[in-house]
Amino acid sequence: MLDRTKAPETYEIDAITLQVAEVTNLSNGARLHVIKSETQPVIRLDFVFKAGKWFEEKTGESDLAVKMLQEGTLNHTAKQIADKVAFYGASFENNHGYDRTEFTLYCLSKYVQELLPLVLDVLQNPAFPEEEYNLLKQRTIQNVKVQRQKNSYLATHSFTKQLFGEEHPYVFGFDEGALKTLTKEDLQQFYRNRFLTQELEVFACGAIDTPMQRYLEHGIQQLQLQPSKASYITAQKKAAVYAADKSSLVYMEDSLQSSIRMGRRFPHIKDKDYLQLLVLNEIFGGYFGSRLMRNIREDKGYTYGISSVISTKEKDSMFYIGTDVNYAVTDSTIEEIVKEMRLLQQVAVPEDELQTVKNYMLGKFLNDLNTIFEQCDRYKKVVLHDLPLSHYNEFVTTVRTTTAPELMQLAQRYLQPDELYTAVAGRKS
Template identity: 35%
Template sequence: MLDRSKAPGAFPIEKIKFPSANKHILKNGIVVNSVNLGEQPVFKFELSTKAGGIHSDVAGLASLTAQLMKRGTSKHDALHIHQSFDFHGAFWDIQATLDQATFTVYGLVKHFGALMPYVADMIQMCIFPEQEFQKELEIEIQKNKLNWEKTAYSASQLIRKNLYGDDPYGRAAKPESLALLNVNDLITFYKKTWASHTPSIFLSGKISNEEIKVLESTLGKLAFNSKEQILVPDPIFMEPSSTKETREDALQSSIRLGIKSINRKNKDYFKFSVLNTLLGGFFGSRLQKNIREEKGFTYGISSSLVPMYRSGYWAVGTDVKNENVKETISEVKKEMQILRDELVSEEELSLVKNYLMGSFTGELTQAFDIAEKIKIIELEGLDADYYDQFQDQIFSCTPNEIRDLANKYLDPSKLTEVVVGGN
């Protein structure tokens, strides 16, 4: 009989081989990475292209363009497109991040051929009706106003602004800047990016050659005419600073601490991930134990590595009562300094390694998750064996390396501090 008074035994996780994708190149040069895995007849389609925030001159333009692409093409109006996706039980969305823009579709494999012609139309034939633009712009302005009223949103935007300054990574859309946009701005940006540059496609689920044939007959027939390389200079980080934005009616304050860091291309990234997890990257982290469990200042606090294509930064985020702001920041700096001064125990390091490896292996059971990691490799120009290297580096990480990395990357005196909240 099972003895429930005893915890189940823990076993070390062994390295597993990261799956590879099937690669197809369509006649027009689009590279398709496909992952065929799973028994359910479903698919996830992602088309990624260089139409993110860093490719525009105005904050918010890339996101607004992505939203308006849903409002009709020269072949079909918005109602017809939306009804067609709904009829086939598909979920779809178009979004722009800082680095990339992505067209995503989830659906049943049997409807793949019916859906892709609409995707192809929206890549090059969107018309951006003026009336639809005005409606969407007003919605975006109101949403943006509401977001800036939230302390957590404001603090997250300000930490990037204070780290990156006027670089595209530091820009944030505001109601007044959105109001200056007109429909011609969207059309120009769309033609220069979505309609011109050859995208990448990532396809996962129960995939066969039939889906590749569909892509060849739809997206494979598009002509992408831009040979221009979109080059964006590396960002210049700002000097460390401290910002306090007061909201008179706020009972809590949102704290964001940030520091210049690295992205996935840096050789230290893997083991820095171990350091970050130990400090604030999971529920058993040091920041959680100190500031949540012992001090009771917050319901949650976390640290994270934020890797982007051109750089990266490390950040800590939490929300606390106004009277606990100074002590919370002080305790974060104290925990950073401890890692710079003292060796982590083998027991704690082993716990973190097992957590990271457990999370990683858990993400390799679904085709959609595997494709997401392959997308990172392809779009960020990483080595094909990147995730095999990741496992090797996690397993080999030592207490001395953790301390060395803390001294290299976690200097409390170089923190940029942002607090948005009450007095």
């Protein structure tokens, strides 16, 4: 009989095993990655294009081009697309990013033959209807105007401009005025250059048997793809142009709050220090029990929430701290952030705190592998960032073996306050 007075045994995580996809190089130049699981009768298809902000010739064109693809094709109106997806209880959505753009279909596996032709029609035959383009452009301009009234948006925009330079594609957001000069022809040209290329990666996961896999291969290779074209952006434009002044203030006269962003560029995901920096970041501000939360939320009561993040892109990484506080304690909050950095540089992390963070990180990592979709996300990251298949085992090993002295050395190297950029949107006391 189960003795509920005793806690269950715990075990060390030595290694993990992720499903590795079966990869097929299709005749049109695309690659299909298939990860099979029969636990649920569902399937997810991710069509991943090198069509993010990195490849823009004009500000905002990648964002609008992506949205226009679902505004109608040569064979279906936008309403017909939405109605058919809804009829089968499916989901078809897009995700536009800095490096890539994804179109994702979720559906029951038995309906793939009804829905895949529709998805391929959207990707291959967009109509770019004039009326929908004008409405989309107006909505987007209005949305940007609304966002630019928010302190958090302005602080992040200002911070990334400091970090990368005015014209860098990794700058967050944009001025709505930049969209006014965009034309429908600009979006069509971006589509031709970036969505019809042989760099397409397709990830299929879920209840996929052999006939289904053959059907996917046959369908996807009907897309007419061309050799990829070089990125428009010059090497000089891609390079970070550091701001002379490490502090900036976007003054909001009537604001009672200030949004704070502090940080710097960080080692790339392939760098030897990257995995240990994940541990350091978790201790500093990466989870609810972090030092920043205990100090600035629990002890000082300056904010509802504060966090530090390592944001990884394909070409670069950045580390930043973000929070919103009453404007009167803006300077005090920044002082406390700096104080916590100094402590990590001068005092070794206690063993019990370090072990708690390690257990949290490994437990969360395992919990995030519960479904086949989550496992596919991990695999997709390995492919898109060109990482070794051993990456996640290296992550587990690094988390388990990282020591307090190593973290102190990393803090001394990467968390120097005078090397950080600080952007505030709002007011100071």
